Amino acid sequence: MGGGPLISGSSNRQRQPALRMFAIEFSQSSLPIVGQGEFDPSFVVSRLGAMTSRMLVAGVIDNMERRDTESGPGYRGRLRDSTGLHMFDVTPFSPELHADAEEILARFERGDRFLVLMLGRARHYETEDGGVFTSIRAEGFREIDVNRYHVWLARTADATMRRIDSHRKSRELDNNEASYKSGGIPSDLITGILKSREHYGDIDDSVYEVAVMRAISMSEGLAPPEENLDVPSVSDDVAPAPSKSIENLEGDEAREKAKEAIMQCLNASESPVDYDTLIRVCSGVGVVRLTAEEVIDDLRDVQALIQEPEFGFFEIL
Amino acid sequence: MTDEYDTYIEQVLTEVPDADRDAIRVEFEKYHTQFRIEPEDAVRSIMKRFQKNDSESSIQSRMDSMVTSKKVERFSELGSDDRNITIEVTVVTYTPRMQKMKSGEERQIAFGWIEDLPFSNENSTRWDYKDWSNHSSNLSPGSIVRLEGVSVNEWNGKRSLNINQSSRVVVLQEGSAANIPTSDPVDLATASSMEGPVSLVARVVASRPDQIVKKDGSGTIDIVRGRLADSSGQMSFLCWGEFNHEVGSLLRFEGANIRRFRDTPEVNFSDRTKIEVFRDASFPDADELSSQNRAKIEDIRDGMRGVDITVQVESIETRTFVRDGEERSLTSVRVLDPSGRCKMTVWSPIELEPGQVVSVQEARIRAFQGTPDITVDDAKQVTILDESPWGDIDPESHVVEISLGELRNSGSRDGIQTEGDVLVIREDCGIVLRCPECRRVLRDGVCTEHDVVEGVEDLRLRFVIDDGLSSANVVIGRAASEKFLEQDMATIQSRINDEGSSNFVKEIKDKLFGIRIQINGRAIVDDRGIMLLPDSVLEKPNDPVNLASKVRETWGVVL
Numbered sequence: 123m124g125g126g127p128l129i130s131g132s133s134n135r136q137r138q139p140a141l142r143m144f145a146i147e148f149s150q151s152s153l154p155i156v157g158q159g160e161f162d163p164s165f166v167v168s169r170l171g172a173m174t175s176r177m178l179v180a181g182v183i184d185n186m187e188r189r190d191t192e193s194g195p196g197y198r199g200r201l202r203d204s205t206g207l208h209m210f211d212v213t214p215f216s217p218e219l220h221a222d223a224e225e226i227l228a229r230f231e232r233g234d235r236f237l238v239l240m241l242g243r244a245r246h247y248e249t250e251d252g253g254v255f256t257s258i259r260a261e262g263f264r265e266i267d268v269n270r271y272h273v274w275l276a277r278t279a280d281a282t283m284r285r286i287d288s289h290r291k292s293r294e295l296d297n298n299e300a301s302y303k304s305g306g307i308p309s310d311l312i313t314g315i316l317k318s319r320e321h322y323g324d325i326d327d328s329v330y331e332v333a334v335m336r337a338i339s340m341s342e343g344l345a346p347p348e349e350n351l352d353v354p355s356v357s358d359d360v361a362p363a364p365s366k367s368i369e370n371l372e373g374d375e376a377r378e379k380a381k382e383a384i385m386q387c388l389n390a391s392e393s394p395v396d397y398d399t400l401i402r403v404c405s406g407v408g409v410v411r412l413t414a415e416e417v418i419d420d421l422r423d424v425q426a427l428i429q430e431p432e433f434g435f436f437e438i439l
Numbered sequence: 440m441t442d443e444y445d446t447y448i449e450q451v452l453t454e455v456p457d458a459d460r461d462a463i464r465v466e467f468e469k470y471h472t473q474f475r476i477e478p479e480d481a482v483r484s485i486m487k488r489f490q491k492n493d494s495e496s497s498i499q500s501r502m503d504s505m506v507t508s509k510k511v512e513r514f515s516e517l518g519s520d521d522r523n524i525t526i527e528v529t530v531v532t533y534t535p536r537m538q539k540m541k542s543g544e545e546r547q548i549a550f551g552w553i554e555d556l557p558f559s560n561e562n563s564t565r566w567d568y569k570d571w572s573n574h575s576s577n578l579s580p581g582s583i584v585r586l587e588g589v590s591v592n593e594w595n596g597k598r599s600l601n602i603n604q605s606s607r608v609v610v611l612q613e614g615s616a617a618n619i620p621t622s623d624p625v626d627l628a629t630a631s632s633m634e635g636p637v638s639l640v641a642r643v644v645a646s647r648p649d650q651i652v653k654k655d656g657s658g659t660i661d662i663v664r665g666r667l668a669d670s671s672g673q674m675s676f677l678c679w680g681e682f683n684h685e686v687g688s689l690l691r692f693e694g695a696n697i698r699r700f701r702d703t704p705e706v707n708f709s710d711r712t713k714i715e716v717f718r719d720a721s722f723p724d725a726d727e728l729s730s731q732n733r734a735k736i737e738d739i740r741d742g743m744r745g746v747d748i749t750v751q752v753e754s755i756e757t758r759t760f761v762r763d764g765e766e767r768s769l770t771s772v773r774v775l776d777p778s779g780r781c782k783m784t785v786w787s788p789i790e791l792e793p794g795q796v797v798s799v800q801e802a803r804i805r806a807f808q809g810t811p812d813i814t815v816d817d818a819k820q821v822t823i824l825d826e827s828p829w830g831d832i833d834p835e836s837h838v839v840e841i842s843l844g845e846l847r848n849s850g851s852r853d854g855i856q857t858e859g860d861v862l863v864i865r866e867d868c869g870i871v872l873r874c875p876e877c878r879r880v881l882r883d884g885v886c887t888e889h890d891v892v893e894g895v896e897d898l899r900l901r902f903v904i905d906d907g908l909s910s911a912n913v914v915i916g917r918a919a920s921e922k923f924l925e926q927d928m929a930t931i932q933s934r935i936n937d938e939g940s941s942n943f944v945k946e947i948k949d950k951l952f953g954i955r956i957q958i959n960g961r962a963i964v965d966d967r968g969i970m971l972l973p974d975s976v977l978e979k980p981n982d983p984v985n986l987a988s989k990v991r992e993t994w995g996v997v998l
Contacts, residue, residue, distance in 0.1 A: 136968040140862055142907045178862065178907070178953075239953045241862050262862065264952045272983030273955075276990055281907050283994040310844070310908060334990075335998055341987035 138163050138175035140241055142278040144333045145181065145206035147285075148174065149433040152254040153321045154246040166244045166256055169325045170285035171292075171315030174244040177258065179208050180266065180274040182237055185415065186223075186230040197223040199230075201240060201258075204275065204340060205333040207397060207434050209257035210242060219260060226263075233412075239266045239274060255433050275337040282334050284308070286327050289315055293324075373413065380409040380417040385438070388428060394435035444468070447478040449592070451486050453571045453601055456522055456590055458489040508588065514555045514564045519593040524600075527585045527611065528553040531565065533578045547573050553600065557583040557611075567599035574608045583612040613711065628671035630697055631704045639692045639706065640717050641667035641674075644729050645745060646686055666745055667706065668728035675744055678708040684716075687725040691717040701742030701806070702850065702965075737778035737839070739813065740850045741806035748802060748813065750774035750783065751827065752795045753834040757788075774813070777829050779839045780854030782812040789818040793834075796827040809963035809970075810851045838959055843909035843969065851963045857971070858957040858979055859904030859911065864948045868900045869940045870932055898928045900947070904956060904971075911969035913958065915976055923976040955979045 151174070153167040163175045181203035189196050194214035201208040212223040229236065242258035249255070266274075288311045295305040297319055302312045318325075387403045388395055397418070404414035418436070421428045429439045444467045451463050463485060470481035510525040511517060517524065531552035549570040554563040569592075570578060577584060587607040589600050602608065624638040646665030653659065663682035667674050684690055693713040695706050708714065734748045753773040759766055770785040774797075783799070791797070799821050803814040815821060838856040841849070846857060872894025873879065874886035881894045900915040900923070921927050924947070935943050960973035990996065 135966070137903065137910045139908055139910045140860075140905045178860070178905070262952060264949065266953065269983060270953065273981045273986060276983050276986035277907065279987070279996075280990040280993070283990060283996065287994060309848075331996075334994075335996060338987045338991055338996060339998055341983040343984060 135161055140176045140178040141172050141174050142274070142281040143168070143172060143174065143177050143179065144278055144282060144330070144337070145179070145201070145203045145208045145434075146333050147172065147205075147282065147330055148177070148179075148208065148244070148256050148258075149206055150329075151246075151256055153317060154248075154254060155317070164244075165314075166246050167314050167317045167321065168285075169318055169322050170282070170289050170327065170330060171311050171318040172285055173310075173314040173317075176241070176243055176261075178239070178241050178274070179203065179258065180237065180239045180271055180278075181208065182235050183226060183230055186227045188227060195220070197227065199226070201238060204336050208240075209255075209433070210240065210260050211245075211257060212260045216260070219262070222263065223260075237266050237268065237271045238263050239270065253431065272341040272343075276341040279334045279337040279341070282330055285311065286330055286334070289318070289325070289327060292319065376409045376413050377417050377420075379407050380404045380414050381421065383407045383409070384414075384417065384421065384436075385427065388436060388438045391437075394431055394437040397434045397436070400436060444478055445594075447482045447485075449569070449594075450482055450571075451489060452592065453569075453603055454486050455489040463489065512556065514566050514598075517591050517598070519591055519598060522590040524589050524591065525585065525587045526555065526589070526600075527557055527583065528555055529557040529563070529583050530578050530580050533570075533575065533580050535573075535575060547575075549573070549575060549578070551578075551580075553586075567597075568602060569599065570602045572602070572604040572606070574602060574606070577608040577610050578602075579613075581613075582610055585609040585611055624691065626671040627667065627669050627674045630706065631672065631674060633697050633704070634699065635697060637692075637695050637697050637706070639667070639695055640689070640719070640722075641669045641692070642689045642722065642725055642728055643684055643686050644668045644673065644725055646682065646684070664744075668723075668725075670723050670728075673728075674704060674706055676706045676708065680708075680710055682708070684714070689717045689719060689722055691715050699742075702740040702811075703742035703804075735778040736774075736776045736781050737849055737852060739781070739804045739811045741804060741811050743804035743811075744801075746802045746804055746813070747798070747800050748776075749796065749798045749824070749828060750776050750813070751832055751834075752791050752793055752797065753780070754793055755791050773834075775832060775834060775837055775854060777832065777839075779852045780834075780837065781810065781852065782807065783815060784812055785815040785818060785821065787816070787818045789821060791821075791823075794831070796824045798822045798824055806851065809965070810853055810961060843904070843906045843911055846911070846962055846964060846969055847909045849964060851961075851965070853961045855962055856957065856959045857911075857962070858955055859906040860953055860955050861902050861951045862905045862910070862953070863903035864944065864951055865901035865903075866941075866944055868947060869898070869943050870928070870935055871897055871899055873897045896928070896932065898931060900924075902951070902956075904958075909969065911962075911971050913971045913973065913976075915973055919960075919973050919976050955981055 147168045147170060148166070151166045151168040155165045155167060155173075157164045165173045165175050167173055179201060181201040184200035184202040184207060186197060186199035189198050189211075191214055196214045197212040197220075199210050199212075201210055212219050226238070240258065240260055240263040242260045242262075245257050245259050246254050247257070288307045291305055291307055292302060292315045295301045295307075297316065299312055299316065302315065303309070307315060383403045383406070384400050387400060400418060401411055401414050404417070405411065409417075418428075422430055422436070427439055428436050430436055444464055447467060448460060448463050451458060452460065466485045466488065467478050467481060470485065471478060508523040508525050509521055512526070514526075531554055533549055533551045535547055535549040551568060551570075552565050553568050554565050556563040568589075585608075586600070586602060587609065589602050589606050592599050592601045624640045625633070627639070627641060630637050630639060644666050646663060649662050649664045650659045651662055660679070662680075663678040665676050665678075665682070665686075667676055691714070692706070692708065695708055695712050697704050698707055699705070734743075734746050736748070736750065739746060739748070751774060753775055755770060755772050757768055757770045759768045761767070767786070768788045770789050770791070772783040772785065772791060774781060774783045783802075784805075799813060799815060801820055803816070804811045805814045806812065838854055839852075840856045843857055843859055846855070872881040872884070873896075874881055874889050874892050875895050876889045876892065877886065879886050879888060881892070884891055884894060886892050898917040898920050900913075900920045902913040902915070904911055904913055915923065917928060924931070931943065955978070957977050957979045958971055958973040959975045960971060963970045963972070991998070
């Protein structure tokens with residue numbers, strides 16, 4: 123007797139599945155779980171209880187830039203789906219992706235906007251004051267057409283709804299594994315929902331449900347309800363903006379206007395304002411999206427007048 | 440004195456008992472202040488340093504002390520630097536503690552109390568001890584043990600015993616019943632996912648004496664094999680010793696052990712297992728329980744025994760061979776049921792025809808190339824049924840649809856259909872050279888088994904597919920690959936010769952990344968995940984409108 127049974131469960135060597143997830147669910151996550159052992163995966167636990175290690179996301183390329191790091195050249199970009207933004211990195215350690223990343227960069231810089239399907243690992247970083255930001259380390263990506271994007275939206279809506287449903291069920295149950303199991307929570311969600319409820323407490327899942335509804339109506343080819351953020355139309359917004367005009371005085375004027383509008387909007391708001399609203403405010407005063415984005419980045423990173431307490435949401439610093 | 444070094448000094452002293460405590464402290468201080476190395480990181484280096492010193496200066500005295508063990512009855516007979524002591528004690532407490540090193544490595548040590556004079560009426564003395572090498576299984580509280588090769592440790596005038604890596608702990612008397620690890624009984628379905636000690640309440644549905652022949656030829660061990668059941672399922676048991684309970688008895692087991700034979704859990708009873716008759720009028724009776732014992736093909740796992748199963752015959756192949764001068768026959772039958780398909784091997788002459796439905800009793804399950812097959816030792820175990828319990832199944836069109844998630848929780852099986860998105864296209868897709876003997880893929884013209892051989896060209900594709908809940912490795916052989924890519928091997932070969940294989944891989948990556956494919960074939964499921972070996976692969980076109988309305992239906996989403 124003795125010995126053997128102490129070591130059990132080699133199953134964490136299994137490949138982690140790629141969760142289908144909207145940007146809003148991932149960017150609102152603030153609970154990282156870092157694997158201890160050499161082969162233990164790390165996770166970011168979402169409010170809905172998704173244990174996110176690997177994910178399959180999609181959206182329009184919203185920004186793309188080259189970054190030179192200590193370990194060599196890499197790329198950083200943003201991917202916008204119908205609910206928000208994903209930050210992603212193509213690291214120096216995945217040179218096999220660099221040729222494709224370079225192509226995306228070139229097209230992005232030409233003003234081309236297009237849909238991309240991306241496989242990646244969930245990453246997070248913590249700020250000194252304990253804030254958690256999420257991003258994605260790309261493992262693979264490709265351009266997709268609108269039809270394929272709609273397929274992704276529908277599947278992601280399904281996966282999100284499954285999590286919403288389980289999270290709702292869990293609220294009626296005792297907060298332990300056995301009760302979740304007998305209460306019909308799928309086994310892949312039990313640990314995550316337990317951790318989510320412990321960390322986030324009561325959550326408001328309506329934002330996720332709205333995301334699902336919007337995705338479903340887009341997949342079905344219906345006009346999205348209200349605020350038209352239909353992704354394919356984003357390229358229409360941007361395409362006519364020739365990058366030359368930003369460099370002249372007119373550009374500076376536009377930037378001043380955008381800055382004014384953004385600061386006004388943030389001043390007027392009690393709570394952080396989301397990225398899209400800021401962009402809309404700018405376009406309201408006649409500033410194109412590309413300029414508005416630059417101004418937001420500048421206000422945040424250079425002038426440090428605004429900050430981004432939660433990914434995609436801004437407030438006065 | 441700084442206490443932060445004490446634990447580490449103890450560790451060094453355990454390994455190098457001769458080393459000077461103060462010298463070790465000086466060393467730790469040096470590492471800490473001069474080299475800026477934390478004591479937990481320095482402990483190994485310092486241990487090595489003293490071991491070296493030790494071997495040069497006092498190897499002889501150590502050798503002496505190794506051979507001359509000191510046997511005592513009372514703690515009071517011990518000196519402060521006695522080593523290699525043998526003493527019998529009662530274990531009072533045992534408190535394990537994980538000690539975490541900065542490297543992330545964790546080491547379990549334990550401390551507690553022991554008392555001398557376990558078999559005497561005299562007043563015993565209590566000492567502290569430390570267990571440095573996880574003797575937990577032999578040091579359960581309440582038990583009486585003989586400690587061999589332990590050493591005295593004196594610190595601030597207080598003496599304790601160190602149980603070291605080289606020490607032996609001999610259990611003389613088990614701890615009282617209260618100390619057997621007891622837990623609430625679990626059902627068999629839960630137990631089957633466990634390993635290690637368990638408490639159960641279950642009914643005996645089969646039992647027969649058996650013998651294990653020791654491998655070294657030194658004799659046999661009498662055992663009892665059988666099967667337990669409850670409403671959640673069944674499990675084989677193995678009892679090392681007597682088992683005097685009839686089939687049908689309802690029993691409670693404490694201190695039983697779940698072990699795995701191949702992929703199948705089995706509960707073991709030893710003389711440390713407490714077995715008692717249990718009363719519960721509402722517990723299902725033996726007839727009811729054994730009627731659930733009919734397995735389906737999806738349930739069978741490598742290593743199962745005593746399986747009753749009903750299957751439909753698809754095709755039969757018989758061959759004869761000679762063993763020990765006797766002609767014998769082996770019949771290999773492709774069989775199916777509504778849950779899947781597999782092979783059945785019958786090791787004695789049998790007459791069967793395609794389309795027949797047969798009931799098999801007490802079969803064994805053995806895996807061949809990862810897929811479990813039904814093994815029948817005697818044709819008498821097989822009964823041909825007049826009527827099929829499921830109507831006729833057409834073998835041509837018979838597939839079982841299963842999602843990757845379901846597949847992961849199931850076993851290896853054949854005849855399935857599943858789907859997922861292609862997320863990884865491996866770089867080694869394309870033309871490979873195989874060993875003509877064993878079909879292993881050659882590396883630089885070398886087979887791991889048959890050395891340098893003339894390779895045979897073959898085409899294969901390797902993907903990872905994923906449906907959001909599970910992923911699977913897919914290895915597609917030549918025929919299915921040619922059909923899927925709509926190119927034959929010769930074409931691919933000549934293209935690879937012209938353009939290089941990385942271009943070929945890049946092209947299929949561009950074409951396939953993110954598409955959904957449907958696979959028909961065989962799945963091997965083990966602790967590394969799912970591997971799919973498709974008979975056919977096809978791209979599954981998806982209509983987003985359809986998908987979206989399905990999502991709305993499933994979850995009742997109202998727009």
